Amino acid sequence: MTMKKRLAVALFFGLVSTLVFTASPASAHGEKSQEAFLRMRSIGFTDVSFTGGQTLQNGEIQLNQGEFIVLKGVAKLMDTWPDTLAAGAPRIGYINIATQGPCVEMVARTVNGVSTPGRIEIAKGRYYAFEMKLMGRRPGRWHIHPSFAVKGAGTVLGPGQWVNVKRTSSGFTSPVTLYNGKTINMENYGLSVVWGFQVVGFILGMIWILYWTAGKRNPDGSPKSWMGGKRTVTNPAVTLSIPLNDDGVAVGLNSKRDHRAVNMMLVATTIFLLVGWIYQASAYPVKIPQQVVQFEPPKTDLDTAAPLASVNPLVADYEPDSRALTIEVAVDNLSDGPIEFAEFTTSTLTFVPPGGTATAPGYYQKPVQVSPSGPIQAGEKNHKITMKIDGNALVEEHLVPTSESQLTMAGLMVFKDSTGRKSSVEIEEPLRPHFKG
Amino acid sequence: MTQVATAPTAEASAKPKHGPIDWKGGHTLTFVGPLAFIAIAAALRIWMQGNAWTIGIDASDPAFNKTYRALFYGEVISSTVVTLWWWTYLVRKGKQIVDVPVSHEVEVRRIAKFWGLISTMSVELTIMAAFWPNMDGAWHQTAVRDTALTPAHIPMFFLFFPMGITLTVGTYLYGRYWLPKVYGAENGFPWSFFLLISASVTEMMQVAMNEWGHSLWITEEIFAVPFHWPFVLYGWLAAGIFALWAETIIRLLGIEAEMEAAGAGGQEAVAS
């Protein structure tokens, strides 16, 4: 096959595959490949909600470029945090979103009510109530998850939500107000300085290179134009016969003209840099170094309020054939009034008993059968609850750790009292899959 | 690459239409080879624009298997097949022609083709070491890494990295059989090619350490991590490519000297 035909085949393959390989878009963004037992034991996400924009019939959110949505939720850095991540001692974290690049812009973020531009100091067992205001930026359909990154470990994702950003005819700007009151558009601020400086610099470099490599010569060997008219490939016949520290002027490789030319180039480059320096000093007189903002978010009621219950997990059975997960726990009511089991969350999924409600993106809310149902009375101890979960949801989210190195089921059981106050308790129990030969 | 396959037959028969140092003659491969690889890279890049952020973002999705994993298998299979076919051709054909004396004009044409292969390697190594790594950084510092076979890795590590080995070894085989006065087997194995081939082979090997490092050593996405540095060190070995230009320039000057020594015709038809 000739080269041309090969080229055609390659291009054909490229084009055909664009047409042939279309499929429904994905909804996970890497979290499904993380080990389930780590996802369940590391960060517990509850009360995750997306508000703002328009909610479409299919549950997706739509907003225009420049419009806002708010992502709220609570992330618990669980006491069951694995020893193998960040040496078992998570210290620095960053609450962010996981999505397909800067398709939305982070406009505001609070953690436990405090504005949080950067990293936070974290500790096991602490709750971090986050609120992130996001602005639509890149037109398209994007899946956005809250995320919690821990230094030395990596990023854990919470449940996500489809967000459709629509293009606005007026265009998109990202306004920021400088110290001097001037409002800039972050999308292109300073770009003319960057491009201008780089392109002029490139042109200077090209002039230098063209001088040495290009141009024609007159019959007497002198250059015809401003370029040097030098040859390249044949020069080793001469250069290898003269000392390394000889610039070849004596044998005609280089000339006084060349020396003058490089001096002129140096002067031109120096002037260029001087002009640039003076420009930046006068146009941007006030500059500070990049800022590092790091602090420990204050404790909230979530951290300080007395828990409503304590839980002793007893059994976590899994039937691989039917994908039925059964978790049995013994609950002690530590409060003064009756409490009810409200939800069980593990990684991205929230399991809600019949008749119950929970705050979580719709796709990630699944049912759980609880027996016995009904309240747990004040002071009651060792009240046994059995949760039956259809494991298909877990399988789809890759949260059944049957091919991983630790067979563990973990998560947060959330209870609520008669006033509606909620409190979560961590559970962790070895998973017993009943493998059949 | 295929131009190499057809040229010797053409040389043996009728005088070629274009001269040994004409753009459309000996220097044709300088354009065709690089353009072929640029076209493949462009096709892949254009294809990814449409689906990397929908399908490519989730390695657990069945659609990922049908697209990116299928592309991975296709690349591995096709590059293996093309490589074995080309190398076998070069060895078979080469053995037939290596001892056949050729005129200076033919040898110059072959050197021009050799330079075309070097140009192709230069562009291919660029796509491997600059074009895709920029996508790799952009992708991995943005998207959650969830497989060793990410959309950025598949064209880079599993097509262009192997093709680097294909080209460096293939170019050596061309030099060994078609330019015996420069790279003939009786001289030994050229250090220039040893370094260049080593660069492509060690780069391929480094992929394994890269994946191990990302999964099990430093699990956060800094580009300047220590297990990336061998990519740079191995890449420096590709400096051997300059020696290829130098060795063939020396031969070109040698051909000119031989023609001068032979006398008549040496000073005629001077190239402008």
Next chain:
Amino acid sequence: MASDTETLEADAQFERLKALVNKEYKYIDRKWDAVFWISAAFIVGAAADITMLLFAGDWDFWTDWKDRVWWPILTPFSLVIIGSALQYIQWLAWRFPTGMTYTAICMWFLSTLGRWLQWGNFVWYPLNFVWGTTMVPAGIFADWVLMKTKSFVLTGLLGSAVFAFTWWVSNYVMIAPYLQPAEWMDRILTVSDIQGIAYIRSQTPEYLRIVEHGTLRSFLGETQYVSIVFGMTVAIAGYWIGQFIGRMLAIWPIGRFMKKW
């Protein structure tokens, strides 16, 4: 004192070399020059780009990493290496003081294409956040030093130090707009910090930034200059790594063969 015979021989050699400079050949024309310069541009640019990317890439990708402690040390070191190798090759082979500048323009072209096509077009970061470095003015200075000193030792010492300093000046002009303070999220941050937080990088949490944090010995007003000067000395080390590449990996193999392998 040279004898008459030796002087005559030296003069004859001199005339032979002069004649060789302009000698016309049958098969060696300027087309070979063009093929060489344009083909080499790719691999030289790629070598410089990958060296910079994997040694100092993070500092070069983002405006919020272009700080005054690490950026001036790591970036010129990574940039000078391939330029130094090319300086050796191009001076040895042709007596052209072009190695650094040639590397600079080749790298700039590839790096800019990469930023525009991959970081901009593919991932949609604004280019004023992900613009790449330029080493062209720095390269011109270093090449000038080589032309004037004709010495690699002096170019290694003076040229690479001048390279690092010039690099910093030329790139500081471009980062300057982004170091202006602005109020955002109830804090005073630089525009580059805001870019880093607003433009989502899902896998690059803010704590990954290796930038100035301050120490009890960060003397007021001196941090920047200590880093620039250290960067200049580190660039000298980088220059000699480049010389090793040029001398041992590009030039030494010419015409050498392994008998046993």
